[in-house]
Structure formats: C-alpha cells, structure tokens
Amino acid sequence: MSIETIIQKSAVEALKELYGAEVSEQQVQVQNTRKDVEGDVTLVVFPFLRFSKKSPEQTAEELGQYLQTEINIIDSFSVLKGFLNLIISKDYWLGILSEVNDNNRYGFKEVTSDSKLVMVEYSSPNTNKPLHLGHIRNNLLGFSISEIVKANGKKVVKTNIVNDRGIHICKSMYAWQKWGNGKTPENSGMKGDHLVGDFYVEFDKHYKAEIAELVEKGLSKEEAENQAPSIIAAREMLRKWEAKDEEIVKLWETMNGWVYNGFDTTYKNLGVDFDKIYYESDTYLVGKEEVLRGLDEGVFTKKEDNSVWADLRNDGLDQKILLRSDGTSVYMTQDIGTAKMRFVDYPIDKMVYVVGNEQNYHFQVLAILLDKLGFKWGKDLYHFSYGMVELPSGKMKSREGKVVDADDLMAGMVEVARDMSKELGKLESLSGEEAENTFRMIALGALKYFMLKVDPRKNMMFNPEESIDFNGNTGPFIQYTYARIKSVLRKAAEKEISINSQITLDSISEKEKELLKRISLFPAAIQEAGENYSPAIIANYCYDLVKEFNQFYHDHSILGEANEATRNFRLVLASSVGKVVKNGMSLLGIEMPERM
RNA sequence: GCUCCGGUAGCUCAGUUGGAUAGAGCAGCUGCCUUCUAAGCAGCAGGCCAUGGGUUCGAAUCCCGUCCGGAGUACCA
Numbered sequence: 001m002s003i004e005t006i007i008q009k010s011a012v013e014a015l016k017e018l019y020g021a022e023v024s025e026q027q028v029q030v031q032n033t034r035k036d037v038e039g040d041v042t043l044v045v046f047p048f049l050r051f052s053k054k055s056p057e058q059t060a061e062e063l064g065q066y067l068q069t070e071i072n073i074i075d076s077f078s079v080l081k082g083f084l085n086l087i088i089s090k091d092y093w094l095g096i097l098s099e100v101n102d103n104n105r106y107g108f109k110e111v112t113s114d115s116k117l118v119m120v121e122y123s124s125p126n127t128n129k130p131l132h133l134g135h136i137r138n139n140l141l142g143f144s145i146s147e148i149v150k151a152n153g154k155k156v157v158k159t160n161i162v163n164d165r166g167i168h169i170c171k172s173m174y175a176w177q178k179w180g181n182g183k184t185p186e187n188s189g190m191k192g193d194h195l196v197g198d199f200y201v202e203f204d205k206h207y208k209a210e211i212a213e214l215v216e217k218g219l220s221k222e223e224a225e226n227q228a229p230s231i232i233a234a235r236e237m238l239r240k241w242e243a244k245d246e247e248i249v250k251l252w253e254t255m256n257g258w259v260y261n262g263f264d265t266t267y268k269n270l271g272v273d274f275d276k277i278y279y280e281s282d283t284y285l286v287g288k289e290e291v292l293r294g295l296d297e298g299v300f301t302k303k304e305d306n307s308v309w310a311d312l313r314n315d316g317l318d319q320k321i322l323l324r325s326d327g328t329s330v331y332m333t334q335d336i337g338t339a340k341m342r343f344v345d346y347p348i349d350k351m352v353y354v355v356g357n358e359q360n361y362h363f364q365v366l367a368i369l370l371d372k373l374g375f376k377w378g379k380d381l382y383h384f385s386y387g388m389v390e391l392p393s394g395k396m397k398s399r400e401g402k403v404v405d406a407d408d409l410m411a412g413m414v415e416v417a418r419d420m421s422k423e424l425g426k427l428e429s430l431s432g433e434e435a436e437n438t439f440r441m442i443a444l445g446a447l448k449y450f451m452l453k454v455d456p457r458k459n460m461m462f463n464p465e466e467s468i469d470f471n472g473n474t475g476p477f478i479q480y481t482y483a484r485i486k487s488v489l490r491k492a493a494e495k496e497i498s499i500n501s502q503i504t505l506d507s508i509s510e511k512e513k514e515l516l517k518r519i520s521l522f523p524a525a526i527q528e529a530g531e532n533y534s535p536a537i538i539a540n541y542c543y544d545l546v547k548e549f550n551q552f553y554h555d556h557s558i559l560g561e562a563n564e565a566t567r568n569f570r571l572v573l574a575s576s577v578g579k580v581v582k583n584g585m586s587l588l589g590i591e592m593p594e595r596m
Numbered sequence: 597g598c599u600c601c602g603g604u605a606g607c608u609c610a611g612u613u614g615g616a617u618a619g620a621g622c623a624g625c626u627g628c629c630u631u632c633u634a635a636g637c638a639g640c641a642g643g644c645c646a647u648g649g650g651u652u653c654g655a656a657u658c659c660c661g662u663c664c665g666g667a668g669u670a671c672c673a
Contacts, residue, residue: 037616330673
C-alpha cells in the first residue's frame with residue numbers, strides 16, 4: 001500500500017472519530033511537502049474545517065496527534081499555516097530500496113490471462129511518400145502508449161492501417177510510368193519510399209503546370225483542375241485498379257513493395273513495430289458491406305442519387321456520407337471496414353486510435369457509427385488526438401517536398417551525436433561498432449525524448465537547428481546519468497566491493513531521502529501515465545529522478561565513502577535509480593547506453 | 597458563421613486534476629574538474645500565468661465574456 005493510501009485511510013477514521021464526519025478517502029488530499037518546508041508528506045486540512053468547527057491550526061494539530069499514534073511510520077508532525085506536515089520514518093524510505101531490488105519490474109502491473117485487451121492503432125502511412133517528422137511523432141506516441149498500457153497490466157495489440165490505395169497512390173504510379181524511365185530502387189540505389197515519393201512530387205509539378213496552361217487558355221481554375229491531362233490519367237488508372245486491371249495491379253504491387261521495403265527500414269531505425277498490419281485495399285470492401293448491412297437494418301438511409309448517408313442530427317452532429325452516388329467508398333467507409341476486420345480478429349475491449357487532431361470530427365462520427373453498427377467498444381473508442389509538429393517556416397507540405405524527412409533527420413542526429421562524442425573525447429575505448437551503436441542510441445534518445453516530453457495534445461515546434469540538443473532536459477542527459485551509474489557499479493566490481501541489498505543505517509541525508517522519495521513515486525507515475533495515455537508524465541518523471549540523482553552524486557561520494565554501511569547503501573541507491581530510470585525510459589522506447 | 601483545441605520567463609515547455617512564495621531547460625552572466633564520467637553541479641537575472649468579470653477559506657487550474665493563434669466543418673484521405 002502506498003503511503004498516500006495509508007494516510008488517507010487513517011485520516012478518514014480520524015475525521016469520523018474526532019468530529020463524526022463521513023468523508024471518502026479521495027476527499028483526503030495528501031501531497032508531497034514543499035521542498036522548503038520541514039516534512040515529507042502533507043495533508044491539507046482546509047476541507048475539514050466545516051466538520052471540526054475549529055481553526056485550521058487546531059484541526060491540523062488534532063489530526064496530527066491521531067495519525068501519529070495510529071500510523072507507526074510517522075515519526076513526527078508539524079503544523080504550518082493550516083497544513084499538516086508529516087515526517088515519515090527513514091526505515092519506510094529505506095524499504096523502498098528492497099522493493100526495487102526484489103522486483104525487476106518495480107511499478108509495473110503484470111499481464112494475466114484475463115487482462116483486458118487494448119488495440120492501439122498508430123503510424124497509418126500512405127504508400128505514396130516517405131515518412132516525415134509528423135509520422136515520427138505519431139509512431140513514437142503510438143509505441144510508447146502501447147508500452148505504458150502494457151505496464152499497467154493490459155494486453156496490447158499494436159496495429160497499423162496502411163493506406164495503400166486511392167487516387168494519391170495512382171498519382172505516383174502515373175508519374176513513374178510516364179517519366180520514370182524504368183527507375184527502380186535496385187538500379188538507382190534509392191530507398192524505395194523516397195523513390196516513389198519523388199514521383200508524387202513530380203506529378204504535382206506537372207499537374208500544376210498543366211493547370212496554369214489551361215487557365216491561360218481561358219478555363220476557370222476549377223475546370224482546369226479537372227481537365228488537366230495528368231489528373232485524367234490518374235483517375236483512369238484508379239478505375240482500372242478497381243476493375244483489377246492486370247497491368248495496373250502489377251504496377252501497384254511493385255511500387256507498394258518498394259515503399260514497404262523503405263518503411264521497414266525506417267520503422268526498424270525508429271525502433272517501432274506492429275503485431276498486425278491491415279491494408280486499406282483489403283478493408284474498404286468490407287466497409288462497403290458493413291454500410292450496406294447498416295442500410296438493410298435501417299441505421300443508414302439512401303438518397304435518390306444512390307448515395308448512402310448516416311443521419312447524426314439526433315447526436316448533435318450533421319449528416320455524413322458513407323458511399324458516394326457512384327457506389328465508391330469514402331474514408332469513413334474504410335475505417336468501418338477496418339474496425340469490422342479487427343473485431344473479427346481480436347476480442348477487443350478497448351480501441352485506441354493514435355491519429356492527429358485534425359481528425360477529431362472524423363472519430364467523433366466513427367464512434368457513433370460503430371456503436372450504431374453494434375461494435376461493443378465503438379462508443380468508447382479512444383481517439384488519441386495529438387497536435388501537429390510545426391517548423392519555424394510553418395506547416396509541412398509533402399506535395400511540395402517541404403518536409404523534414406524521417407530518415408534524413410535520424411541520420412543527421414546520429415552524425416551530431418558522433419561529432420559531439422568525439423569533441424568531448426568520449427567512447428575512445430570502444431570498438432567502432434560499439435561506438436556507432438552508442439551514437440545511434442544517443443541520437444534516438446534525443447529525438448524520442450524531445451517528441452515525447454511534451455503534452456501530446458498540443459502542437460509543438462521543431463526547429464532543426466535548435467531543437468537538437470544533448471544538454472539539459474533531454475534524452476542524452478538521462479542516458480548520461482545512467483552511464484555514470486553503470487560506471488560506478490563497474491568500478492565497485494573492479495574493486496571487488498560486494499553489494500548487499502540488506503540495508504542497515506543510522507541516518508540518511510536530505511538528498512538521499514529526496515532520492516528515495518522520488519523512486520517511490522514511480523508506480524504512481526506509471527499508473528497516471530496509463531490513465532491519461534501520457535508518455536510525457538513518464539518523461540518528466542525520469543528527468544526529475546535523474547536530476548535529483550545528479551545532485552546526490554555531486555554532493556556525496558559513493559565509492560570513496562569510508563563507512564562501509566553507508567557506502568553499501570549508496571551503491572544500492574545508485575543501482576536502484578539506474579534500474580528505475582532504465583525501466584522508465586523503456587516505456588518511451590529509449591535505450592540506455594552502458595557508457596557514453 | 598458554427599464546433600473543438602490552445603495562450604505560463606526572450607525561446608521551448610512542466611505545473612501532481614482547486615492548495616503554501618508558479619518551476620525546468622535553452623539563450624545571457626558568475627563560480628566549480630589532480631578525487632566515482634563537467635553530456636554534470638551551484639548561483640545571478642528573467643513572470644499582470646493573453647485579458648475582464650465570477651465561483652470560495654484559497655484560482656495558472658473551475659464557469660462566463662473579450663482578444664490572439666491553430667484545426668475541423670456533408671461525396672479528399
């Protein structure tokens with residue numbers, strides 16, 4: 001039981017006994033005592049004045065007396081401005097260390113056979129262009145949330161829906177066919193997704209030129225956009241694809257294959273993976289069937305022009321189209337189909353969609369539609385809506401090639417990490433391969449931490465020149481602290497100092513106690529991160545922990561400590577911090593180097 | 597127009613769901629390496645928490661209005 005609940009329980013009894021008040025545990029506010037005030041945890045007494053009918057100070061005094069006699073880990077208490085500050089015994093804090101030592105997964109809840117199953121959809125790329133910075137945020141969030149949900153004792157299936165069909169895919173295909181000259185990843189040495197992406201940009205270039213030409217000839221902008229030869233050709237290609245034209249399907253398969261090879265590399269470098277991948281080319285027809293079923297069941301309606309609609313005006317929304325008048329499906333139809341297939345494949349208790357906030361409306365509608373179609377998790381699907389990544393120059397535009405490419409960004413960061421290490425004269429003792437692996441860890445640690453430490457819902461600014469930092473509140477700072485801990489432990493082993501997890505000590509310093517307190521908050525951080533789907537809570541926790549550790553490290557010698565019991569305690573303390581921070585960062589998908 | 601989201605130090609962001617004197621990092625200035633890794637530690641400076649009201653013992657946090665920014669808004673995905 002956490003110290004918070006122990007105090008809450010006892011306080012509820014105290015209030016009943018002293019004042020005859022009935023309050024719930026949740027109404028008892030227990031918080032960490034301010035740093036500049038004496039005490040470890042603080043109980044706020046203001047809400048109880050209406051029961052005690054006494055001054056804040058007097059009420060706090062009475063509650064303090066009661067708690068101190070009832071709870072043996074409370075050494076003493078003091079009252080300041082109506083806040084009851086409790087001092088917890090050092091043995092309680094030392095007990096935290098044995099918990100961490102006895103359990104390699106301190107703070108984690110184990111998954112059991114009857115755990116709930118959560119499916120997390122993330123990434124969801126289009127196969128007409130390589131991944132960019134926006135996708136990186138998506139992928140890192142999706143992966144991290146999956147890990148956090150697992151850490152809270154739930155089964156997780158990570159899934160990806162690949163948008164592999166549609167007019168935008170045909171645009172790259174057409175451009176390649178027309179201007180590609182048989183260029184392939186093999187004969188050009190290019191990464192497949194980049195190759196295809198270049199043709200998507202190529203298409204747009206020609207298309208724009210054609211439009212300009214037609215407008216010159218006196219057509220309106222709208223007419224020109226519809227009559228440009230390129231777009232007509234791309235549309236024709238889509239029709240042929242839907243009719244399963246052999247040649248077009250083959251081209252489609254070939255080019256998508258190039259893209260998948262490219263994506264695999266990017267995913268691998270980014271350290272994300274999936275348990276199950278769905279393809280829109282498989283799900284869109286299922287979606288159509290589901291919509292027609294809904295039509296049969298009277299959930300949806302058909303208009304005179306044969307288009308199918310959902311009327312959501314009773315749900316406070318509008319009417320929404322589900323099948324066009326020509327019978328083709330829209331985005332919503334496909335998402336319904338994907339949901340249906342997932343529902344058949346897995347016993348889903350909760351579905352989480354990691355998709356940008358520009359689609360808030362879409363998911364609001366999807367939740368209602370799935371519910372109407374009888375999916376049990378439909379109504380409570382969770383749209384994990386995250387903000388955009390902005391550049392100093394504004395929004396990214398892939399069609400114009402104005403993006404920060406995922407592969408380029410990662411490679412660039414590895415280079416910065418390498419240069420920085422060399423400049424600092426680090427890692428010279430490592431082999432080339434080990435050193436390279438460490439540079440990679442540091443670079444990705446910096447990138448991942450940067451993306452995950454901020455509130456996911458908010459838009460964030462990414463400045464390529466300034467955002468790549470390795471000092472201060474960054475991933476490498478946390479990695480560095482871990483490497484320091486590992487270094488101390490290695491030195492201890494070299495000196496044949498054995499570490500005894502049994503701690504006996506007369507006293508501990510303020511810094512040491514602060515550090516123990518911080519460790520004790522890890523389980524609550526995991527839980528809170530799980531409830532809020534927030535990697536940022538974990539990131540900030542890890543930062544606070546290692547910041548605290550660095551202060552301790554600076555103020556206290558570990559191996560140089562003469563008193564054997566104290567030295568042993570500090571070694572256990574350091575190793576515990578290392579363990580917690582490594583587990584914490586693993587929830588963000590960040591690896592920890594043994595040295596750096 | 598309507599709906600949703602945001603506005604905290606020069607910049608990038610926290611702020612434990614209403615608690616004590618609002619915190620970090622970067623950038624600027626100042627100290628600390630002959631001692632376990634200085635990618636570190638300590639310090640200085642920097643604030644009308646967009647703004648006006650309201651709710652109560654107590655508001656950056658909750659409610660209403662205003663201003664600014666972003667997103668969405670029925671046959672794009």
